[in-house]
Amino acid sequence: MAGRLPLYCTATGKAILAHSPGALFGEVVRSGLKPFTRHTITSPGRLRGQLDRVREQGIATEAEEVRLGYMSMAVPVFGRQNTLAGALSITAPTYRVDAIAHASALRTAGLGISRSLRSAL
Structure with a gap:
C-alpha cells in the first residue's frame, strides 16, 4: 500500500518521528491522531511510549493501524554526523511476518545503508 499517510500510524513515520526534534511530535499531535482502523494509535501518550521504544529498540512497528491484515x-x-536521512521499511500481510527474522534483516540493512551514506557524503 503506497501513498502518503500520517507519521503517527505507519512504521516508517514512527521511525522518522522518533528521531526528529520534539517539536514535530507536538505538531503531529496538534493536527490530530485520526483512526484509520480500530488499531490506530490515537492517544498522544501511547504514541509517545511507542516512540520511546523505537529509540530504545531501533525498530518501529505498526500492526493493522493503517489496513487490517497488514503490518x-x-x-x-x-x-x-548521525543525522536522520530517512527510514527503511517492509510491509506484509500479518500472517507472513516473522517478527524476529524480519526485524534482524531490517536492522542489518538499515545499518548497512547508514554506513554507506556516511562514507559517501
Whole structure:
C-alpha cells in the first residue's frame, strides 16, 4: 500500500518521528491522531511510549493501524554526523511476518545503508 499517510500510524513515520526534534511530535499531535482502523494509535501518550521504544529498540512497528491484515516494520537510516536521512521499511500481510527474522534483516540493512551514506557524503 503506497501513498502518503500520517507519521503517527505507519512504521516508517514512527521511525522518522522518533528521531526528529520534539517539536514535530507536538505538531503531529496538534493536527490530530485520526483512526484509520480500530488499531490506530490515537492517544498522544501511547504514541509517545511507542516512540520511546523505537529509540530504545531501533525498530518501529505498526500492526493493522493503517489496513487490517497488514503490518509494517521500519528502521531509521542515518547520514553524516548521525543525522536522520530517512527510514527503511517492509510491509506484509500479518500472517507472513516473522517478527524476529524480519526485524534482524531490517536492522542489518538499515545499518548497512547508514554506513554507506556516511562514507559517501
